[in-house]
Amino acid sequence: MAAKPTSAARLAAQQPASILDSLVGYRLRRASNRMLSDFSATMAPLALRPVLFAMLEVVRGNPGIIQMGLGTELGIQRANLVPLINELAARDLIERRAAPHDRRAMALFLTPAGEVLLEQADAMVREHEERMLAGLTRGERDKLLELLAKIAAD
Amino acid sequence: MAAKPTSAARLAAQQPASILDSLVGYRLRRASNRMLSDFSATMAPLALRPVLFAMLEVVRGNPGIIQMGLGTELGIQRANLVPLINELAARDLIERRAAPHDRRAMALFLTPAGEVLLEQADAMVREHEERMLAGLTRGERDKLLELLAKIAAD
DNA sequence: CTTGATTGTTATGTCACACAACATTATAAC
DNA sequence: GTTATAATGTTGTGTGACATAACAATCAAG
Numbered sequence A, B: 001m002a003a004k005p006t007s008a009a010r011l012a013a014q015q016p017a018s019i020l021d022s023l024v025g026y027r028l029r030r031a032s033n034r035m036l037s038d039f040s041a042t043m044a045p046l047a048l049r050p051v052l053f054a055m056l057e058v059v060r061g062n063p064g065i066i067q068m069g070l071g072t073e074l075g076i077q078r079a080n081l082v083p084l085i086n087e088l089a090a091r092d093l094i095e096r097r098a099a100p101h102d103r104r105a106m107a108l109f110l111t112p113a114g115e116v117l118l119e120q121a122d123a124m125v126r127e128h129e130e131r132m133l134a135g136l137t138r139g140e141r142d143k144l145l146e147l148l149a150k151i152a153a154d
Numbered sequence C: 001c002t003t004g005a006t007t008g009t010t011a012t013g014t015c016a017c018a019c020a021a022c023a024t025t026a027t028a029a030c
Numbered sequence D: 001g002t003t004a005t006a007a008t009g010t011t012g013t014g015t016g017a018c019a020t021a022a023c024a025a026t027c028a029a030g
Helices: A006-013 A023-044 A050-061 A066-074 A078-090 A113-132 A136-152 B007-012 B024-046 B048-059 B069-074 B078-090 B112-132 B137-150
Strands: A094-098 A106-110 B096-097 B106-110
Touching: A023 A050, A023 A066, A023 A113, A023 B024, A023 B112, A023 B137, A050 A066, A050 A078, A050 A094, A050 A106, A050 A113, A050 B024, A050 B078, A066 A106, A078 A094, A078 B048, A106 A113, A113 B024, A136 B024, A136 B137, B024 B048, B024 B112, B048 B069, B048 B078, B048 B096, B048 B106, B048 B112, B069 B106, B078 B096, B106 B112
Parallel strands: none
Antiparallel strands: A094 A106, B096 B106
16 A cells, blocks of 8 residues: 555545646645745755745846846736845845936846855755655656746746 | 747847746746636636635535644645634535534535535636646646646655 | 643734835826 | 826735644543
8 A cells, every 4th residue: 555645545545536636726836835835944044035036046147137127027016026125135145226227227236145145045946956856857847847837828 | 039038039138048947946836826816816706715715625525524634635734724714614605513523623514505606616717727728738737737746745 | 540642723923925106217299 | 398108116005825832622542
């Protein structure tokens, strides 16, 4: 007997797999929550939440990006971005500078401290993904990324 | 030129796809959030949030399940379950009855109104999934479900 | 019978969103 | 050039899905 209840085991135990198990939305949420909680645990030493990490990545990849652009890229509304940027700025990980040619906008840059922290984070994230996806082959992971990108595409 | 920025278009536009795009956790969260928001919009007429829907499904599939069991099945802690069950009970969709053989536990059942609402919800959820997964073939959807189930398996 | 675990409950806090309103600045229309 | 409209950052407020700790009642094991 398997230690964990498989579909077969459930049928045998008269615990019919619920309709939920066939819903992509449900399984997505469960998988995402598991990844999120492990991510947070992994990054606890750096005190980097998933959103903050994503923001740093985008800023590194697009130095001088304005807040609006960062929000669009990550699907975060500009109102919600403000306290997050404040947090990163207060920790001296990013810097707000006046944007050229637009006095409304603020251009964002990583500080040296931000660069250093983000490199540490990268390593920890790679390790985190490796651990969580240990059950999937390289090909399966690529396939998964491809399929996820197809869901009501951006 | 494509209407949506592909990886190729990004390179051409000097917007390098960030590391984020290769992270399963990130893409999972994005896809899940999109599904969640469409789910909520779809179910607005029934005022059924994703969690509430999931709870009703499990109760229907397991009549008399106790609160603890429901929480375990859905990965919700019993403390957080209480107000949710209160909400469903207040709307006369589920019923709490004394559990046989255990005077601590409460057995859960769908009310007739709950049965009716859940059937309407089922139809709307099928439609919602169809809309969001229109870009994926049957085979791809099954593959996606299979891969999601493999992520740091329950 | 006593000790420890389980169940439901209350209370509290955090995080990732959503939406509305506002001042400042850009842009477009005229 | 002036005026109307849009964009940007900001503040404030609300919500939904989590987490954790503590408690009373009940169960189960020694």
